[in-house]
Amino acid sequence: MDERFKAYWFTGLIVILSFITFIAMSTPTHRYLQCEIFAEHHQQNSHGIMLTYKVTNTSAQSLKLLSWYTPLEGFMSNLFEITDSQGKQLAYQGPMFKRVQPLEEDFIVIEANNSRSITLNLLDAYSLTAGHYQISLRPKVMQIELAQGSISKQQCLLPSINITVDA
């Protein structure tokens, strides 16, 4: 128990020291997946505003996650709720697709205790300018296919993160 705590602190320290990052951890209301979003607190508009999404299979079995409506498929739907310092929500500028049935290729395999992550440029879908923003992941329903073929659904309800965009 003590060992594990040390490991957490050590990892946390490295993260903070190497780059100033804001991490939001999901509350574990489920058994299979844990989501996180993180982004450097200060970012420059000219370099793109990058946000990383990470999903971890916290279970002891391999599973398949439907990529639809998750950041893993990129901007195919409105993924984030972004509000400026006045509390005004930024409009999503990207597309939304109505699809048929998911195909094998729409699922992403995540082995036990493994994770997948993707880094997206928020400017591809939202018009952020200089200022402070609060960003959260929209609570889409994730479809998880377990090894036995059974299906589980889960939403990632994450606290929001804050970033500051410099002109």
Place this chain on the structure above:
Amino acid sequence: MKFSSKFLLSIFATLAFSANAIKPALDVNVDVETLTNGDVNATLTITNNHKGQQKVLSWYTDLAEEHIFHITRDGVEVQYMGPHYKRPAPTENDYIKLKSGQSLTKTFELTANYDMSEAGQYDITYDVKSLHLYSNPGQLKKAERLNLASLTSNTASVYLEGLLTKGGTNKGKPDGGGSSDCIDGTCFTGRCSNSQQTEIISALAAADSIANNAVSYLNSHSASNVTTRYTTWFGNATSARFNTAKANFEAIDDAIDNQPVTFDCSCKKTYFAYVYPSQPYKVYLCRAFWNANELGTDSRAGTIIHELSHFNVVAGTDDVVYGQSGAKSLAISDPDQALNNADSHEYFAENTPNLN
């Protein structure tokens, strides 16, 4: 040695062409046929009447590649809406070889590439001009000199009655602006053929009727007396939620009746459709839309409801979950999100299977 033999060949070719004078070696014929669904097919036949082999640039035998037909409606040129490609100089592989006496026949649907929605007399001619049309260097030089590297056919004529509606549905909707390809305030981009335009108009009328039905349900009920139709798709009703549902469907119905909706037919992907929620009222239709029934679950009418609900100026819905079973679970687990889910609106409007 190599150079001189090439040179000789080229002289020989020029002589061969001159011997044939200006008489075109390729004979081009166009036939036009109107189909009952409003589409117009043109059949192009290019025949080599020359003694030797002829080569024709393949781009100029394909409407999907080039603007190969010259079309007028009552004498006025009809705009070509197909692609224009900027290409490198053609290579040998870009030419189609025709032996003496051989011909090439291809049929193209015209209304997807030319605006032929208005009534009138249409004259259709195959007409291409390019210095790269032939690969025979002799022909090319001659053509350059005479400025006539072109290939032209007879003119085929057809009278079309036009797609303009038989009156009734137009409620004074403004046009999308700029685009001339509009019928009663509904506009088309991305090369919708006449038959697609007709099917879209019909699907939009079906969407209007299911939207009206949804609105009248919501007008005749309240949060305290909702039925299984409401609770199946939107879950537990509170007066705030019920009012959101009502406002959303009123906005969807208003978009159908009064806003300049544009449909785009260029998507060839497997999706039903897509929109940019920040860009009303343009709906991109894809393959699954064309495969769907007009009414029922995941129908054309329902897809239009779904897509219109996404626009921020309409209901600003999201895709929280897809499909009927997903939407049903969401109604139970998170009614607020159900009112934010486009499919939930679609299924409520489609009402299939029928719930009271």
